[in-house]
Amino acid sequence: MPAITVENPLSLPRVVATSEQAAAARPVRAVTTAPKGYEGEGFPVRRAFAGIDYRHLDPFIMMDQMGEVEYAPGEAKGTPWHPHRGFETVTYLLDGTFVHQDSEGGGGTINDGDTQWMTAGSGLLHIEAPPEELVVTGGLFHGVQLWVNLPAADKMKDPRYQDIGGGQVKLLTTADGGALLRVIAGELDGHEGPGVTHTPITLLHATVSPGAEITVPWRREYNALAYVLAGRGSVGTEHRPVHLGQTAVFGSGESLTVRAADSQDAHTPDLEVLLLGGRPLREPMAHYGPFVMNSHAELAAAFEDFKAGRLGRVPATRV
Template sequence: MPAVTVQNTLALPRIPRPDSAVPVQRPVLSVTTAPSGFEGEGFPVRRAFAGVSTRDLDPFVHLDQMGEVDYAPGEAKGTPWHPHRGFETVTYMIDGIFEHADSNGGGGVITNGDTQWMTAGSGILHIEAPPEHLVASGGLFHGIQLWVNLPSANKWNPPRYQSIEGREAVLLTSDDGGALVRLIAGEVAGHSGPGSTFTPITMIHATITAGAQLVLPWRPDFNALAYVLAGRGTAGPEARPLQSGQLARFGPGDLLTLAAAQRQDSHTPDLEVLVLGGLPIGEPVAHYGPFVMNTEAELRQAVEDYQAGRLGVIPATHLPHTGPGDAPAPG
């Protein structure tokens, strides 16, 4: 799991351990296990938010862990052209390569540690697929896609695209150097990540070495979630056990605590965890496939607009797998 690594975490800025007499540790309210499934043209995913209510996830809507899978030659798959409206997609690549293109002219290649942030807003068509050379050669593929809701006032904003290279992530470490913290968006301990978001959020990929602990100061008005990408450990002051494919949902407070188990397996020497938090929007959520709106009427309008070709046109330089008029893809 390369993403972005460093030779010596002790050379990085440190997140100071707060005075335990003042801040409140966030308790773990629930731990859920992500079921496995398939997305797009058949690549394996784990549905990280399954079993958690939309209200408790707000402002997040959906999270897929894509892979980890080691493709044989000819096996790698992606998604067909499909629409989105009303939210932002965040694709973070840990291992492997993904290509993206959209009807607004955005796109590019993401590889180890890169992030593509697409604001669908009023509507867009896009496609995500492995490059031809990866399909031919096979190889490791692992990443995540997060959906961040937009407030009703921003759902009709023009589409926007951000490419965040891995080297742009802000790298921090814990007070003892036992964790590598990649800050992709939001703020932690006075440090700000490069991602620009309509909805205030924090997004972190942390690698915690065996036996080490990470204590993060957390905005008290944000919710807090931790999804384990690989490894074993604990969450919260009660040291709730947590392992690969599980999501911890935290209660109120000022601090998040995560710790890596002393013993990990040979394939996964560290605890790899995605830490998310955001300011709840507090609005009704109507969700159907690739559309996230506020009302059922808006969902019907989104489907009609897609079928009528009003969400964009597939660029002529790209061979479409599907086009306007076909049924929307699920994700």
């Protein structure tokens, strides 16, 4: 980790917060630690947003860090066929391979550094599974899945996929080249990522060298979160300590500050952190299992449609 990198970050466009933005740095509201659990057929996850008030997450719903796990032969696991309606799943793979398939014939394979953005919209069935070769041989698997809520007006749109190859992400650095910033979706300091979103958000993966500090501009109307994928460091100008599996919730302001500890470990040479935020929808949310709607009546309708087969059927030829 990570798969997408460059030999010389100083060859990239540089992101620098203005003095006014830096002066309006966002304070750290809270730091939470993700509990560990299992998803699907039994692959390990960290529940990144567990315990965080939804007011600070909106428009995000949940996020799981999948792995990091080194599978032995025969151990690799995925999810069984399951339905979704009313939101988007964003699967960002750091190491390994994952295969997606849906009831309409969509999906695809993502590898190291790739992102698959699935807009469930009005609903479908889908499956996420390791490829046969990973099951047979074993190997490293590590990724993140983020759920992004859809506005009420878009919840019943037709499903859509975006396959974002690792080579498509916008690569940036900081003034001193101490960090590599990969913009997957949204905008950072005028630089656009490739992901197309219904809900305005920014999602980026930063690799911060030991001892380096980044201060990046952040839209005032967006909320702001930082999740540590690996390593240790601090967040905010108050230098609140963070480490693997922790999420920092920022308050209002115009910039975010993250610093990597001076020393890391041999397995994790840098601080790896996801920075994400979006414009809150501020709409009622009814969430149960695989459905995210605006009312309990809409949730009930989603379950009825699923039982009646109106969200699709598992194809005869499947993963």
